[in-house]
Amino acid sequence: MTSGFGATGALTPLIIGDFLGFLDSIGVPVVQLLQIADNFAFITLAAIGLTVIFGMMGVINLAHGEFIMMGAYITTLSVNVASLPLPVAMLLGALGTAAFGAVIERTIVRRLYGRLLDSMIVTFGLGLILTQGTRIIFGNTLQSIGTPFGEVPGYTYSGYRVLLMFVAIAVLSAAYLVFTRTEFGIRARATIQDAETARAMGVDTDRMYTTTFAIGSGLAGLTGALYAPSATIVPGMGQAFLVESFVTVVTGGSTVLLGTTLAGGVLGTIDAIFSNLYGNFFGQLALLLTAIIVIRLLPDGLTGLAYRIRDKLGERQ
Amino acid sequence: MTELSLPSRFDGIAEKLNGPNTLGNSRAFWIAFAVGMFVMVAYPFARGSYAAGQTSLFLVYGLLALSLSLIWGYTGILSFGQVAFFGIAGYTYAIVSLNLGGVFGQTVALPIAIAVSTLSAFVLGYFMFYGGVQNVYVAILTLVVTLVLETFMAQTAGSEWAVGSVKLGGFNGIPGIRNFALGVEGASISLSGSGFYWFVLALLLGAYLGGRALVNSKYGYALVAIREDAERTAMFGYNVKRVKLAIFTFSGALAGLSGVLYSTWGNYMDPSVFTITFATIPIVWVTLGGRESLLGAIVGTIIIERLRLWFSVNASEFAIVFVGVILMTVVLVLPRGILPGIRQIYLFLNENGPRAAVDHGQTVIKARIREALQTVGIDASDPDTPSSSEVVRE
Numbered sequence: 035m036t037s038g039f040g041a042t043g044a045l046t047p048l049i050i051g052d053f054l055g056f057l058d059s060i061g062v063p064v065v066q067l068l069q070i071a072d073n074f075a076f077i078t079l080a081a082i083g084l085t086v087i088f089g090m091m092g093v094i095n096l097a098h099g100e101f102i103m104m105g106a107y108i109t110t111l112s113v114n115v116a117s118l119p120l121p122v123a124m125l126l127g128a129l130g131t132a133a134f135g136a137v138i139e140r141t142i143v144r145r146l147y148g149r150l151l152d153s154m155i156v157t158f159g160l161g162l163i164l165t166q167g168t169r170i171i172f173g174n175t176l177q178s179i180g181t182p183f184g185e186v187p188g189y190t191y192s193g194y195r196v197l198l199m200f201v202a203i204a205v206l207s208a209a210y211l212v213f214t215r216t217e218f219g220i221r222a223r224a225t226i227q228d229a230e231t232a233r234a235m236g237v238d239t240d241r242m243y244t245t246t247f248a249i250g251s252g253l254a255g256l257t258g259a260l261y262a263p264s265a266t267i268v269p270g271m272g273q274a275f276l277v278e279s280f281v282t283v284v285t286g287g288s289t290v291l292l293g294t295t296l297a298g299g300v301l302g303t304i305d306a307i308f309s310n311l312y313g314n315f316f317g318q319l320a321l322l323l324t325a326i327i328v329i330r331l332l333p334d335g336l337t338g339l340a341y342r343i344r345d346k347l348g349e350r351q
Numbered sequence: 352m353t354e355l356s357l358p359s360r361f362d363g364i365a366e367k368l369n370g371p372n373t374l375g376n377s378r379a380f381w382i383a384f385a386v387g388m389f390v391m392v393a394y395p396f397a398r399g400s401y402a403a404g405q406t407s408l409f410l411v412y413g414l415l416a417l418s419l420s421l422i423w424g425y426t427g428i429l430s431f432g433q434v435a436f437f438g439i440a441g442y443t444y445a446i447v448s449l450n451l452g453g454v455f456g457q458t459v460a461l462p463i464a465i466a467v468s469t470l471s472a473f474v475l476g477y478f479m480f481y482g483g484v485q486n487v488y489v490a491i492l493t494l495v496v497t498l499v500l501e502t503f504m505a506q507t508a509g510s511e512w513a514v515g516s517v518k519l520g521g522f523n524g525i526p527g528i529r530n531f532a533l534g535v536e537g538a539s540i541s542l543s544g545s546g547f548y549w550f551v552l553a554l555l556l557g558a559y560l561g562g563r564a565l566v567n568s569k570y571g572y573a574l575v576a577i578r579e580d581a582e583r584t585a586m587f588g589y590n591v592k593r594v595k596l597a598i599f600t601f602s603g604a605l606a607g608l609s610g611v612l613y614s615t616w617g618n619y620m621d622p623s624v625f626t627i628t629f630a631t632i633p634i635v636w637v638t639l640g641g642r643e644s645l646l647g648a649i650v651g652t653i654i655i656e657r658l659r660l661w662f663s664v665n666a667s668e669f670a671i672v673f674v675g676v677i678l679m680t681v682v683l684v685l686p687r688g689i690l691p692g693i694r695q696i697y698l699f700l701n702e703n704g705p706r707a708a709v710d711h712g713q714t715v716i717k718a719r720i721r722e723a724l725q726t727v728g729i730d731a732s733d734p735d736t737p738s739s740s741e742v743v744r745e
Contacts, residue, residue, distance in 0.1 A: 155429075
C-alpha cells in the first residue's frame, strides 16, 4: 500500500478502537452512533459543494455529481498512473476540480446569472457530457486504490470511514472560518447580500463569483477524492451522491454552513435508521419524505427554524 | 382562418386557437400546418407500416413534450418529474392489463393508468405548491422523486415484488405488454404499425389543438401571468397555488397518456424511464424546439429523436454527449428555441427585406463575438461602435 498515511496507518485504528471500546464500556450505543456518524459524513460531504454554490450564488449546479466523480477520477489516476502518495493525489483531485469549476464559471455559468432554471439546465447538459466523456476516454471502470487503515479493532467497521467523519467536521469548520473570519469571506458575503453596494465599495464581484464557484467545485472534488478509496470508480458514480445532496439543500435552507450541518445531522440519523432497517431504497424514501415534510412546515428549511428559535430566545432575554 | 369564405362558426374555433400565447396565428401558418399534417398522415403510405410503427414512438414522446411545455414553458415550473408520471402510468397499465388479461383488461387499464398518474401528479403537486415550494426547489424535488422511483423499481427483481400475477422484475422490467387495444371480447380493435401511428397522430393533434385553445384562453393568460410574476398575479386575485396545482395535475395526466402508449409501443416497461438521463430528454426536446411554443416542443422532439436514432445506430456512445452539447448550445445561443428564432427571422424579413436582415445579422454576430472575447478577457471593442450591448439587447 503506497499510502501517505503509512506512518499513522498502524496507529490510528488502534487509538480509535481504544476510544470506541471506552465509550462502549460506559454504555454508549457505539455501533448505531458509528452508523449515524458515517451517514452524517456522507451527507454533509455530498452536499457541501452544492450548498456553497447555491447558498452563495443561488445557482444549482446539476453537474455536482460529475464534479465529485471528477475529483475521484483525478485522485485515482494520480495514484494508479503517477503513483503519487494518497494525500497528494486527493489534494490534486480537489484543486483540479476547483480549476475546472473556475473555467466553467468564466465561460458558461457567468452568462446565466438571473436565469436560474437555465443555469440548471446548462449544468445538467455539462454533467451528461462529463459522464459520457469520461466513459469514452477511460472506459467503464477504473481500478480502485483500496481503502487505507483496515478495520477498527473489535468492530466490523472501516477505520477510514470513521476518519471521514472527522474530516467532514474539519471541512465544515474550515469553510465556516473562511467565510466568517477572512477578508475574502467578508467580501463574498457582501457580494451575496447586495452585489451593487459591494461593487460600489470596491469589491470585484465578478471575481468573487468565480472564486466562490471554484471553492464549491473544489469541495465537490474533495468529496470525490475522499470517497475514491472506498467507492467503485465508475463514470456514473456521482449519481450516488445526488439524492442526498439535493435533499440536503432543500432541507437545510439558504444559510450554507448551518443548514448543511443541521440537515446533515437530521438526515444522517434518519438515513442511518431506515437504511439499516429496511435497505437503501427506504433510506432514500425517508430522506425524500423528510425533505417534503420539512419544506411543507418550514419554508426556509432548518436554518429558518434555527433563526426563529434564536429570535425567540433573544426576546426572552 | 378568419377568411370570408368560411362559415361563421369556424371563426369561433379559429378565435379559440389563435392568440398571443402561440406562435403562428396567420393564415400562412395554418396552410403550412395543414400541409405538414397531410405529409404526416401520408407518411405510412410512403414508408410502409413498419417504419410508421417505429416513427409513432416520436409522436408518443410528442405528448410527453407537450405536457412539459405546458408546465414549464407556459407556467414557468421546471419539472423533471414528467417522466415519473410517464413511467407510473406505463407500469400501472402493464400491471392492470396483464392481471385482467384480454382486450377488456386493456380497455379498463387505460383509464386506470391515466388516473393513477394524474393522482400522483395531484398529490405531489399539492404538497409542493400548497407547501410553498417554488422555483428551483420544485425542480429538485421532482428530480429526487424520479430518482427515488428508479431506486425502488430497480430493487424489485425478487419474486416477492409482484402485483397479482405480474412481477415487477427489477431492471428486467415487465415484458409481454400487448399492443394497444380497445373494446370488449369479440368487438375490439387492436392497433399496431400504421393504425397505431394514425391513432397517436390523431391524439397528438387533438392534444396540440386543445393545448392551443387552453393557453389562448383566460386560463392560459393566468398561466403566463404566473410565469412572468407569480406574486403580482396573486395580487390580482388569482389563486396561484390552485392554478399551478391544476396545470401540474393536467400535465401529469398528459404525461401518463404518453406513458401508456409507450408501454404498448415497446411491449415492455423497465426502470430506465426513471433514470436521470431519460428525465433530461424531455427538457432537451422542449428547450430545442422553443419552450414557449407547443408546436416547438413537438418539432424539437422529432428532431432530437431522429438524431438520437441516428447516433444509436452509428455512434451509440456519443449519443449522450450530443444531447448534452445540444442542451448547452441552445440555452446559451438560442435561449428561446429554434421555432421562435425562425419566427423572428420571418417577421424581420417581412418588415425590412433581406438586405437589412443581412446587415442586422452582421452587427449582432459581431457584437456577440466581441462580448464572448471580453468574457475571456480580450478587449476587442473598437472606438467606432460606442456600445455593443445596445445592439445585443435588440
